[in-house]
Amino acid sequence: MTTAIETTRLGRRYGRRWALQECSLSLPAGHVIGLVGPNGAGKTTLLHLAVGLLAPSTGELSVLGAPPRAPGTRTKVAFVAQDKPLYPRFTVADTLRMGGWLNPGFDQARASAHLTGLGIPLHQRVGRLSGGEHAQVALALALGKRPELLLLDEPVANLDPLARREFMQVLMEEVAETGMSVVLSSHLIEDLQRACDYLVLMSRSRVQLSATTDDLLAVHQILTGPRSHAEAITSTHTVVQASYTDRQANLLIHASRPVIDPAFTVRPATLEELVLAYMSQPHTGTAPTLRPVGSATEA
């Protein structure tokens, strides 16, 4: 299976408000996909649609080639919801046992050994665990069924930096070992940029971007140079974001061809700059296409 999640004009609304609309994505398998966007962008809605917690209002969606709630899909997909819900009165051991009761092929022994190795006591009630420990248990529960696709909603929000690092270490190690696909959402790109090699940018219920990080970094450049010469750039390249002082122009462009203008210094944009630039633009189009030439705004 080469496509993890495929959507065609997927939409979900509540009354008159669209939480997600015109979402057409083809997310490849074997990648760690970051779903980035501000709160309310539609990230959670998309994830809930993908795991069958929600039904679409319009459009279509398939996960690993099948509907989200098909029996085959359910065994191959694992989900860690926002706030990583667990039963607080269960012990850690109970929680892993529950994984076995609810998922065939759940490797309880391996999950127990793994958590013990992290120093998490199996007999401790989940409600008494620290934030980092709680996160590790939720992750172990999801990984115990050896999923092909793991979806996580804001997994490292509310974790201190050490817990965040440890969580991502465990997650990435599992990816390295099993090659599973991962989709994780966050409203902070910093959480994701080390781990993700594919990015989906969402804002105001729409998808703004969907591409590999390699592709994104290859085509987005930051140009700095004299304001007087900015016209030459803005008229030939797609400008994502532009800011001007009285003398200087700072342009983030999507370069369709190499920039050979000696007046400007060129450097690749970082993911962070990219994400911020796209997020601050009001969205006009549908799918992950970029803004047309000449619609750069003054900062």
Next chain:
Amino acid sequence: MIEFQLDPSSGVATYLQLAQQVRQALRLGLLQVGDQLPTAREVVAKLAINPNTVLKAYRELEREGLVGSRPGQGTFLLRSLPGPDSVAVARFSRELSTWMRKARTAGFGPDDVEAIYRAAMRNCFSEGAA
């Protein structure tokens, strides 16, 4: 075994940093021919980066002929980097220290020295990458 580090603010792509650290380690004698590089899993378990990044770094080194992978066994260093011998290194270190002391005596601070140094590096090494 080499232990990788990441400088996220350096602006250099992660996979290039990893490849660079391998070359550096070779030069300094910390890695030798026949040594095994850590598996992608080991690197990722420490740095929490995407495994593909590690594979990309190793592929880069493979392209340069520095490393080769044996299926099922790992990635191993195939040759060493020709580096300057230790006598030459010592001599150039001494010359640089002398120059720096002179600059300091003349009233140059660390930032001034660095600016001069960086400009000189750019001039000297800008044609043809290291």
Next chain:
Amino acid sequence: MIALTWRQHRAQLLTAAALLAVLSGYVLFMGHQMTSYMASIGLNACLSSHGNCNVLARAFLDRFGSTPHVFSLLDLVPLLAGLFWGAPLIARETERGTHRLAWTQSVSRRRWLTVKLAAFTGAAILAAAIVSMLLAWWLRPFNQLIAVGAGGNVNRMSPGVFDLSGTVPAAGALFAFALGTAAGALIRRTVPAMAVTLGGYLALWLPLESQRYHFITPLTAHGPFGSTLPVPPSAYVIANSYTTASGHPIDFSVMAKACQTSHGNQTSVRLSCLAAKGFQFSTTYQPDSRFWSIQGMETGIFVAATVVLLGIAAWWAARRIN
């Protein structure tokens, strides 16, 4: 899934088992008290010899006659299945967000719900059956007295006892549970769901307490004062009414005034006075022979409501919750 149901709900089920154990203990204790008392005053011997045991019966009833009212406190016990098993079943999960854990596992949402519903409905029926049997056992001495015409007014047709006899408690518990589950599914918060369950249960139960006696047209017997009407002792009297000699209905208080004499309140004197004036009284009642018919009808009402409510709960949980 069965293992998970037990692990998740064992506290609730064990609490119910403990309460049942306490109740059983109490009933067994009181039952023993009653039988030994009956033996000690010679009531048993009197009953088996078919003599007139009214005096002994009176002594027994004076001592134990009010105790079955304890059971009437338990009339709403079936509601507990709705409040503590039904309302939290789905609402607790949605309140805490754990439904996003429970319903994204390999087990389907339908199977999750089916197993839990089966477990709780089974437990509710079992618990209610035990309560019903405990009450029936408790009532045996009273029924013995009723059979020989010496009993008080506690019989299985009377409202408080009817609620906890036969199949009605189990059906009531199922209804309460289904109502709680549906309320929890739609409202998604436990405490409001409990409130709705309480209100909904009472809305059906309160009218039933009186209306059940009209499911089948009641029987009526009438006659002049001083005669004994052929109302079986174990029947439930719905109402008494009074008429004048010419057949006009009359209020009891008006009629009583007609025989207020200076002879005081001696009952026998007043009765002969009323009889002499030609007043008649009639009794509307349901006989004990109709016990199972009415039980069946009430059970049917509860079960039909249960099926509808469980259907709503299942459909809502399957389709409408994220």
